[in-house]
Amino acid sequence: MIRLFFLVGLWLFSTNTLLAKATTEDGGTIQGKIITADGNPAANVTVVLKEITKGVTTNESGEFRFKNVPNGKYQLEVSLIGFETITKEVEIVNNKPVSVQIEITQSSQKLEEVVVTSGGNRFAKKESDDVSKLSLKNIENPQVYSVVGKELMKEQLITDYNAAFKNIPGAGIPIVYNQGRSTAISRGFTTANLVRNGVGGFIYTSIDPANLERIEVIKGPSATLFGSTLASFGGLFNRVTKKPFETFKGEVSYSGASWDLNRITLDVNTPLNQEKTALFRFNGAVHSERSFQDAGFSKNFLLAPSLSYKVNDKLTLLLDIEMSGYKATSPTRVTTYTKGVAKSVEELGMPYKLSFANNTIAYTSQQLNVFGQVKYKLSESWTSQTVFSRTRSSSDGYVVGLTILSDSTLRQAVTSQEYPYYGTNIQQNFKGDFYIGNMRNRVVIGADFYNLQSSRNDATINMPAINFKKPGAAYNNFTVEKVSPQFATATFVNYTRVRDNTYSAYVSDVINVTDQLLAMASLRVDYYQARGAYYPANDSTAGAFNQTALSPKFGLVYQVVKNQVSLFANYMNGFENLSGTDYNGNTFKPQQANQWEAGIKLDALNNKLNATLSYYDISVTNMLRDDPDHTNFSLQDGTQLSKGFEAEVIANPIPGLNVVAGYAYNESKYDKANKSIEGLRPASAGPDKMANLWISYRFVKGNAKGLGFAFGGNYGSESYQTNTQAFVFTIPSYTVLDASVFYDRSAFRIGLKVDNLTNEKYWSNRLAAQNPTRVTANLTYKF
The missing domain is CATH 2.40.170.20 (TonB-dependent receptor, beta-barrel domain)
Structure with missing residues (x-):
């Protein structure tokens, strides 16, 4: 299997090189990242290249990209419903790529509220620093994971922690044990709730969902980064709690x-x-x-x-x-x-x-x-x-x-x-x-x-x-007395x-x-x-x-x-x-x-x-x-x-x-x-x-x-x-x-x-x- 990985990697590398050579240089690339005032990525923000009336939307990491842009000067226009539009000038010379970073004046919390009310893909916020212990986008990560965010829990009126698991593929009906602690299924293995904010958070009793920002469900044996005491052979459940932000x-x-x-x-x-x-x-x-x-x-x-x-x-x-x-x-x-x-x-x-x-x-x-x-x-x-x-x-x-x-x-x-x-x-x-x-x-x-x-x-x-x-x-004889x-x-x-x-x-x-x-x-x-x-x-x-x-x-x-x-x-x-x-x-x-x-x-x-x-x-x-x-x-x-x-x-x-x-x-x-x-x-x-x-x-x-x-x-x-x-x-x-x-x-x-x-x-x-x-x-x- 190691040889297979090597051959697949070599093939992908070769294919990528050939594709790169086969692509004609019709212009340069403008790529960048939009961040909020508190330094977090700004997702679902519209970025328009005014001179050629071309627009894109930032991904969950706040990133955007325009390809094959002719040489010249351009105005990047950054906008989102409810916020003031931001304009930034960029220039492409000799088809060379240009990278920019733009900061909007609002916090990530305020931005999230706008995304919710403007109808974006509000349940697809999957970026995480805990899953790989690195700032890695979901699409860059070779591991499979699911996320149940607070917006989905609010919409479903979740009052019980175990009810949130109905949104996780393959989790089944959680098993509640004597003292209220619970487990669910991940890839055919019973998986306990032992992880909180990426580290051990062993709870032998019930969990109230009021302080949950999201539940991250990491699939597959995950001992390499989390250890055997926290992960089952099917994966683990990570409870991410709500954190302070900059606005009242x-x-x-x-x-x-x-x-x-x-x-x-x-x-x-x-x-x-x-x-x-x-x-x-x-x-x-x-x-x-x-x-x-x-x-x-x-x-x-x-x-x-x-x-x-x-x-x-x-x-x-x-x-x-x-x-x-x-x-x-x-x-x-x-x-x-x-x-x-x-x-x-x-x-x-x-x-x-x-x-x-x-x-x-x-x-x-x-x-x-x-x-x-x-x-x-x-x-x-x-x-x-x-x-x-x-x-x-x-x-x-x-x-x-x-x-x-x-x-x-x-x-x-x-x-x-x-x-x-x-x-x-x-x-x-x-x-x-x-x-x-x-x-x-x-x-x-x-x-x-x-x-x-x-x-x-x-x-x-x-x-x-x-x-x-x-x-x-x-039936009536069963009392504490x-x-x-x-x-x-x-x-x-x-x-x-x-x-x-x-x-x-x-x-x-x-x-x-x-x-x-x-x-x-x-x-x-x-x-x-x-x-x-x-x-x-x-x-x-x-x-x-x-x-x-x-x-x-x-x-x-x-x-x-x-x-x-x-x-x-x-x-x-x-x-x-x-x-x-x-x-x-x-x-x-x-x-x-x-x-x-x-x-x-x-x-x-x-x-x-x-x-x-x-x-x-x-x-x-x-x-x-x-x-x-x-x-x-x-x-x-x-x-x-x-x-x-x-x-x-x-x-x-x-x-x-x-x-x-x-x-x-x-x-x-x-x-x-x-x-x-x-x-x-x-x-x-x-x-x-x-x-x-x-x-x-x-x-x-x-x-x-x-x-x-x-x-x-x-x-x-x-x-x-x-x-x-x-x-x-x-x-x-x-x-x-x-x-x-x-x-x-x-x-x-x-x-x-x-x-x-x-x-x-x-x-x-x-x-x-x-x-x-x-x-x-x-x-x-x-x-």
Whole structure:
């Protein structure tokens, strides 16, 4: 495969050279970049070459280009609705290219507001400094990623973090665990929410979306730049929080919905001094709702201040904090009966609106996340970025699990728990942008320390079996008064469960071999130190081990049409540290995932069409399977395969009309594993076919300006809750449709949304019944 990459690169280079020679020099090139007053790229700005009445629109990086312009002097006219037009004179001599940079007087935040109201491709803002840890445009990046921005979340009246994942191709229905933490699917692998602002932000509890600028979904094994502790073999989810900007702005919002949902959010931003070097932003939320089922509730608050300070032209400091608290009942978790008649959740026949829970049996959680960043400009070519992230999340109280005992009975199991988790991530990056000869190099060199520690203090008691089809009076016996006395004689487990350190170093270089051909080469070395679980009762430690792993990454991008159409291919690696030894005492190696992927990216028609289509093939090796010759031992020769096709299209075909569409097909199987699962699709891989759609139209002119309508939905094929040679339990396919209407003006926004229009019954992988038809109303005042 390395030889193939070399041959493809050589062919692309040769083709590019021949094309360059074959092109006649009919004129010069005028290219440039438009930036805002706060130094960010200005997208969707119109640039006109007045003398020849030719116009273009800047891309997401604020860049524009005019080709084959005859020699002479010209006036560049930069304009955007609501802003004063800027004119700049340029001259082409002897067909030589001209580069310019123009600054508009407004901030990026103000510019974004104008793009929204003027009908641009407002959901296609994919440029990111976190995905590659470099300032790399999406069309230059050989990796696939999706972005769910705050504008799309606002339009869909997202009040729950997990609801935003309906916009991500292949994510499926998120799984919500006992304490409110959640995972989704990425390329057939369960993927947790462990990354915040590009570094470790471990959250063991629920996440409130009020402080989210965007969610970045990075596809494929991503250990090279993020490490094995943060990324699954399918990718990772990066939560990007809202940051301060240079103008005063704010909004207060109220949402009310079915099942007594009441939610208030506040977002206020202000400069703290006249020079606008000190900036402050505060986001907050208060939220409460109950379940559509007979029992179940959630109450929470969020406080999220952030402060940035520009010490001078070289040094900038940022401090970002999130604090939240929850009180809630635990989500539904059902363990199936493997010897029963029922082979699907529909056949099981559990009443859809019964929770088999009680509001007195609840838990509380707290979360604190502190993020600090120091940026220092070392020179024109090099920048230093130092990041510190500290997290604490805890969950205390009762959680409930349901175990099916027969085709008509279940048992409620209650766990009394105390789970505090502590995470620390310190990261140092040096980023360079320089030329070696005619080749541009964009480089990141980094070192990373990550520590995760947690404790455990819990016990579980089992309640008497009840008939879940006709529970009768026994249904009312499940209360905290009946449950809590049983823990007086229960056996509690008390130990420090996780004490892990990871020390890493990495380097990544993106080289412009030519103006249109880019190559990426990256490598990470990772030293993992598991100090084992400490049992204070015995003053003993078990499970300690150390491992070292290398994770390479390579990519090629050829821009068939500069900044508009690119072909890409990548090789990516991920790994997972494994403890233990085989029968002969050999220490297990890290489990490895290797991905090969190729596809096409579009950012065409003046940013009206943004699309990514790709095919990937992931092979996982060094998996453990039972040793058939030695009981209680494992062999490390297991393999798992995951391959498929993904497509995402974000379009703005006419002013005011925006479309977000995605499709994912995934084929996963245990290729070499225990006989009970060999050749089968993992139940955790979710549906093999999934699709998402959101179509939105907003009037951009006339008396109805700001009025909009939207319609969308999600589809998932049949999937498995359990899939073994001995027992198969399926979850049916689903099609869920949503619609909304909104009116968005400069001073206020009104929205109304109906989720699950057809009242579809559908379930998560844990057999948690999902919401039936729900109506949400929102009123937002802007100032």
